[in-house]
Every structure is written in structure tokens, then in C-alpha cells.
């Protein structure tokens with residue numbers, strides 16, 4: 001584990017201040033974000049010194065077993081954000097706005113963002129795409145809520161992008177990614193996620209923006225990185241996206257523990273005496289005597 005940065009001491013006194021992210025970009029200090037969907041995970045993220053915890057709609061796929069993030073609802077994100085906000089005191093908690101919660105109008109977007117902050121306990125919100133999302137981002141910022149943008153591969157609209165695949169590989173596409181990121185910054189976003197774009201595009205957008213970029217599959221030059229909890233911890237078997245680095249094999253650890261438990265239950269090795277409650281001898285004797293007596297009547 002790397003040594004904690006000097007500012008770690010001040011983190012323990014409260015929430016990492018939002019403007020500190022821009023300062024980190026200025027100082028060339030990397031920003032670390034991870035997703036989390038419940039209080040114990042949020043606590044672990046905080047203990048590890050993570051800067052931002054994203055309650056992502058990736059939950060729809062990695063926690064709830066769906067094929068895409070599209071069906072995820074506001075109620076789900078609000079509920080999970082409450083759990084995460086209880087566990088993460090120092091990291092900035094980002095509530096992900098699910099598909100359908102901000103597309104139809106600025107009013108709907110502001111209403112959804114307020115719900116995430118007020119009911120869910122999010123510190124800030126995140127929304128996907130350029131286009132109409134730029135107006136929505138501006139409206140939410142004007143309502144007093146911090147907004148993180150998200151461009152490149154935007155999973156909520158992956159169907160129109162041709163699937164879960166890298167974006168911005170062609171010059172015009174890369175220019176569109178840059179334009180969207182710039183427009184989101186101009187709309188007041190405090191940071192922009194760049195997902196699945198070539199490393200040179202990640203570098204270019206990072207250089208062009210004044211606000212921090214947080215990359216996921218965008219190369220090493222972005223101001224920060226984000227990974228999905230279940231991907232990075234190896235909480236499932238099978239292939240993860242190319243940009244994922246697996247830092248642990250938690251699925252392997254859990255499966256081995258469950259197999260041992262099942263074996264021990266079946267063999268009678270569990271539970272042992274230390275896992276059981278004792279009873280005073282005289283009470284046991286009284287119980288046996290009471291049961292041995294024929295019941296009157």
C-alpha cells in the first residue's frame with residue numbers, strides 16, 4: 001500500500017471539499033474514484049483513502065444481474081445512495097442519475113438531482129452524454145448541485161453507440177468527445193468521466209479541460225481513474241472489460257469459504273462447542289424432569 005498523501009490528516013476531519021479536486025488537477029495529484037453500492041463497501045473505500053465514491057447505475061449489471069444499466073430506477077439509486085452515504089463520510093459521494101431521470105426536461109432533471117441529494121444523501125450527481133444533457137447539467141448546477149459529466153462510451157445509450165465498445169477512435173468521433181466534454185465544463189460540471197476512449201483522446205481532453213477528467217479505459221493521462229467495485233475486486237467469474245485491472249480475486253475467496261462451510265456442516269465439523277450456548281446444569285436437569293413428568297389432565 002502506498003503512503004497516504006499529506007492531506008490525509010485533514011480528510012479525517014470531514015468531507016473532502018469539492019474545489020479540492022480542481023486543486024489536485026493543478027498540482028498533478030491523481031484523483032481516485034471507485035463505485036460502491038452499500039455501507040460496508042463505502043466504509044472500506046473510505047478506509048483506503050478513496051477520494052470519490054460513485055453509486056453507479058453499473059449496479060444494475062454487477063449487483064442486480066441485468067444485461068444493461070437502462071432499467072435501473074431512481075428508487076434503486078436513492079436507496080443505495082443512502083447506504084453508501086452512511087458509510088462514506090470523507091469521500092465525495094456521487095449519485096448516478098439513471099436513464100429516464102433527466103432526459104425529458106430540465107425540471108425533471110433538477111427534481112431527480114434534488115431527490116438524490118436530499119433523500120439519498122449524495123453530495124453531487126453524475127449524468128451521461130453531451131447533447132441535451134448539457135442543458136440538464138447547467139440546470140442542475142444552477143439549482144446548486146454539483147454535476148459530473150460522462151462522455152465517450154455512455155452505457156445508458158450504448159444501443160445507439162453500437163454496443164459496449166470504445167468511442168472516439170476516428171478523428172470526427174474524437175472531436176465530438178472533446179466538444180461534449182468542453183460543453184459540459186462550460187455548463188458548470190466540476191469533473192468529466194471519460195469512458196473507453198483511446199489513450200491519446202483521454203490525454204487531449206485532459207489537457208483541454210480546466211476541470212478534472214476521471215478516466216475508465218481512457219489511458220493513464222487523465223486526472224483520475226474510476227473502476228467498478230465488482231470488476232476490480234474480481235467479484236464475479238468471467239471476462240471483465242479490457243480496461244479493468246483485477247486487484248483481488250474476491251469471488252475465489254468467497255467460493256472457497258462457502259465450500260468449506262458446506263463441507264463442515266455436512267461432516268458435522270461446524271458448529272463447534274465455542275459456537276453454541278451453554279445451559280446451567282440444574283436448569284437442564286429441571287427441564288428433563290419436567291418433560292419426564294406425565295402431564296396432569
Ligand code: KIV
Pocket residue numbers: 035054055056057058059096150193195216226228
Ligand atoms: O455506473 C457506473 O459505474 C459508471 C462508471 C463506469 C463511471 O458510470
